Structure formats: C-alpha cells, structure tokens
Amino acid sequence: QSVLTQPPSASGAPGQRVTISCSGSSSNIGSHTVIWYHQLPGTAPKLLIYTKNQRPSGVPDRFSGSQSGTSASLAISGLQSEDEADYYCAAWDDSLNGVVFGGGTKLTVL
Amino acid sequence: EVQLVQSGAEVKKSGESLKISCKGSGYSFTNYWIGWVRQRPGKGLEWMGIIFPGDSDTRYSPSFQGQVTISADKSITTAYLKWSSLKASDTAMYYCARHEIYYDNSGYYVPDYWGQGTLVTVSS
Numbered sequence: 001q002s003v004l005t006q007p008p009s010a011s012g013a014p015g016q017r018v019t020i021s022c023s024g025s026s027s028n029i030g031s032h033t034v035i036w037y038h039q040l041p042g043t044a045p046k047l048l049i050y051t052k053n054q055r056p057s058g059v060p061d062r063f064s065g066s067q068s069g070t071s072a073s074l075a076i077s078g079l080q081s082e083d084e085a086d087y088y089c090a091a092w093d094d095s096l097n098g099v100v101f102g103g104g105t106k107l108t109v110l
Numbered sequence: 111e112v113q114l115v116q117s118g119a120e121v122k123k124s125g126e127s128l129k130i131s132c133k134g135s136g137y138s139f140t141n142y143w144i145g146w147v148r149q150r151p152g153k154g155l156e157w158m159g160i161i162f163p164g165d166s167d168t169r170y171s172p173s174f175q176g177q178v179t180i181s182a183d184k185s186i187t188t189a190y191l192k193w194s195s196l197k198a199s200d201t202a203m204y205y206c207a208r209h210e211i212y213y214d215n216s217g218y219y220v221p222d223y224w225g226q227g228t229l230v231t232v233s234s
Binding site: 002031032033035037043044045046047050051056088090091092094096097098099100101102103104 | 159215216219221226
C-alpha cells in the first residue's frame, strides 16, 4: 500500500482538461510541496512539477499543480495523445524521513 | 547536461550478492544527494534511501534499512546499491536519482534527474 493515495486511472478526450488527485497526511502533503512525475512505458520517471508549482525546462504550461491541506492535484489542460502515461505524486515525509509516492495513475487519452 | 548512467541488467539466483552502479556527470557529484528507487513489475515507485557523496552521510527508508547498502565513490562519481543475499522478491527495476534540496517548513529532498534504470531479476 502506498503512503499517498491516487486513483488508479483517469481519462479524457484530446483537448479536454483532466485532473489527478493525490491524498496524504499532515506529515507529508500537509508539510511539504507535492512533486509530480510522469512515466512513459519502459522509461524512467521524469520530473513534471516541483517546488511552488515549478516546471522543469521543456515541460509545457498545460501542466499545473495545486495543493491544500493534505491533498494535491495535477491538472493537464489541452490533453494530447502524448500525455498518455503513468503519473505519480510524491512528497517528503517528516515521520518516515524519506520520499513517499502515490501508487500512480494511468492516464488514457481517448 | 546532468546524466546518470546505470549498469546493465542482471540475472541472479536467490542467496547471491549483487552490486549495481550509477555514474553521475554534468554536475558537482559531491554537492548533491543521490539515491535509489525500486519499481517492481507492474507496480509503483518505492523510495529506498539516499547518500551524500561529499561525506557519505546515508539515510534509508525504514522499509529498506538492513536489506540493502547504499554507497558512493566520489573519485569516480559513482553511486552503488548492494545486496548481500538476494531474494526473489528483489526482482524489480532499480532507478538512481539525483536529489535536490528545497526548503519550506523544513528541508526536503526532490528526486530530479533519474538514471535509465537497472533491471534485476532474481530466480529462486
């Protein structure tokens, strides 16, 4: 069981907006910024969103993160076929003294 | 350009030992934490631990403490993950990842750049 909770799947049509939720506790999401990764099949995870909703160079502004209390969400607007991937949330956990991940959400572009 | 290049796939038997590697380049290896993440087949990501190559300070996830050893050789900018006795349940893809430190309420670590992964297959 993952420490952070994500829905196993999400879907949307091209051009639509989709959100992926991530739920945690006071020792992780409640205390630190949530990080988001995406992972294409057979490849390593790539950083998507990090501190204060920053995006690494090359990540389009269609991707945005938000959080409140012990929950967070990733929003993807203008959905494209290449967005089809697994998405993981993560956060530092003060109780475990380490990074904790969500179980991942498989995004399907219809 | 930051690059993390991992050693190749391994096929081992239960009870054998194994050490896989991750060579960093394109950044100051001794000034960033570097760690390991496990991904079992068809499953999610699990954070194992990190090491600071500058002074070899090492921190483990409670789930992996005592199960693996993380080390680094700063002279060749390489981090390692070692098992002394493999189990079938260790079969997984293992990723190394550089960790950047940020601060909000306190310091926290963000895996930013990732290696390509090393597939470890353990047969019983």
